[in-house]
Amino acid sequence: MTERVEVRQNVLKENDRIAGELRRGLAERATLCLNLISSPGAGKTSILEGTLEALGGTPLRVAVLTGDIQTERDADRLKRYGFPALQITTGGTCHLDASMVQRAMASLPSPDLDLLLVENVGNLVCPASYDLGEDAKVVVLSVTEGDDKPLKYPGIFRRARLMLLHKIDLLPHTRFSRDAAVADARRVNPEIEVLETSCVSEPGLGAFVRWIEQRLAEKRQAGRPARD
Amino acid sequence: MHELSIAQSIADAAREQASLNGGRRVLRIGVRVGEISGVAADALEFCFGMTVRDTDLDGAVLELEPVPVRYRCASCRHEFHPVEFLADCPACGSTGASMVAGDELGLSFLELE
Numbered sequence: 001m002t003e004r005v006e007v008r009q010n011v012l013k014e015n016d017r018i019a020g021e022l023r024r025g026l027a028e029r030a031t032l033c034l035n036l037i038s039s040p041g042a043g044k045t046s047i048l049e050g051t052l053e054a055l056g057g058t059p060l061r062v063a064v065l066t067g068d069i070q071t072e073r074d075a076d077r078l079k080r081y082g083f084p085a086l087q088i089t090t091g092g093t094c095h096l097d098a099s100m101v102q103r104a105m106a107s108l109p110s111p112d113l114d115l116l117l118v119e120n121v122g123n124l125v126c127p128a129s130y131d132l133g134e135d136a137k138v139v140v141l142s143v144t145e146g147d148d149k150p151l152k153y154p155g156i157f158r159r160a161r162l163m164l165l166h167k168i169d170l171l172p173h174t175r176f177s178r179d180a181a182v183a184d185a186r187r188v189n190p191e192i193e194v195l196e197t198s199c200v201s202e203p204g205l206g207a208f209v210r211w212i213e214q215r216l217a218e219k220r221q222a223g224r225p226a227r228d
Numbered sequence: 229m230h231e232l233s234i235a236q237s238i239a240d241a242a243r244e245q246a247s248l249n250g251g252r253r254v255l256r257i258g259v260r261v262g263e264i265s266g267v268a269a270d271a272l273e274f275c276f277g278m279t280v281r282d283t284d285l286d287g288a289v290l291e292l293e294p295v296p297v298r299y300r301c302a303s304c305r306h307e308f309h310p311v312e313f314l315a316d317c318p319a320c321g322s323t324g325a326s327m328v329a330g331d332e333l334g335l336s337f338l339e340l341e
Contacts, residue, residue, distance in 0.1 A: 002255060002339055007245050009335040011237050011259065095230050125266045126230035129333065151312055155266045158331060187313040190326075
C-alpha cells in the first residue's frame with residue numbers, strides 16, 4: 001500500500017542551515033558580508049579592486065573571497081591591496097554555496113573582520129538560489145549587457161538589495177536605457193536600491209563605498225547591546 | 229547549470245523525510261518549482277535520474293509542480309499573475325503589489341511504499 005506524505009521543506013535546507021550558522025557568526029563579530037553577483041565580465045573584480053583601494057586608508061578589517069570555476073587569477077589581483085583575499089575554485093560548479101564559504105572562511109588569517117566581500121561565480125542565474133549568510137546581495141549590471149536583464153533574470157534582481165549600474169561611463173556609446181533598467185528592476189523588486197558606478201572615470205565607486213560604510217554603521221548599531 | 233546540486237539536495241531531503249517516516253521506499257517525490265526559482269525542469273529531471281541511479285532512490289519518480297509568479301495587490305488584496313512582473317492590479321488599477329508566490333523551490337510530498 002502506498003501512502004502520500006505532505007512535506008513542506010525547502011529543497012536547499014542544508015545550504016540554508018549552513019548559511020544560518022555563517023550569519024550568526026558574522027553577527028557576533030558585527031561583520032558586514034556582501035555577496036556580489038553578475039554575469040561574467042560585468043566588472044565584479046574591478047569593483048572589488050577599487051573598493052579595496054578606497055578602504056586601504058581606513059582602519060577597517062576587510063577580507064575577500066572570490067569564486068571562479070577555474071584559476072587563482074582574481075585572488076592574485078585582489079591580494080595587491082593588502083587585505084586577505086582567498087580564491088574559491090569551484091571546479092565546474094556555477095555558483096558558490098554556503099559550505100564553500102564556510103570552508104574558505106576557516107582559512108582566513110582571522111575571522112575578526114568588519115567587512116567580508118564575497119565575489120560569486122559570474123552567472124546571473126544559479127548564484128541567486130544560494131544563501132551564503134550575507135547581509136545583502138549586490139547585483140552588478142554593466143550597461144554593455146543591455147537594459148533587458150532585470151526581466152530576463154528576475155530571480156537575482158528580486159533577491160538583491162542593491163543594483164550597481166556599472167560601466168556607466170559607456171552609457172553614451174550604448175542603447176542602454178537607465179530608466180528602463182531601473183523601472184524593470186523595481187517591477188520585480190520595488191525595494192531595490194540603485195547606484196551608478198564606473199572603474200575608469202566619473203562617477204567612480206564613491207557612491208558604492210559610501211553605501212558600504214552606511215551598512216557597516218548599521219551593522220555595528222545592530223550588534224551593540226540595547227541600552228535601558 | 230546548478231540542477232545537479234539541486235537534484236542532490238532533493239535526494240538528500242527525500243531520504244531524510246523517508247527515514248522520518250519509517251525508512252520506507254520512496255516511489256514519488258513532489259517538488260514545487262517557482263517560475264523564477266532559476267531551475268530548468270528538463271535539466272533537473274535529467275540530473276535527478278543520474279544522481280539516484282543505483283541508490284535506494286533508484287526508480288523514484290520526480291514530479292515537478294510549476295508555480296507561476298503571483299502578486300497580491302496591497303490595496304484590494306486581489307491576487308494575479310503579472311504580465312512581465314508589472315505590479316498594476318487588473319482589478320483596481322493600483323500599483324502596489326507584492327510577490328506572494330513564484331520563487332520557491334520546495335519539497336511538497338513524498339509517496340511511500
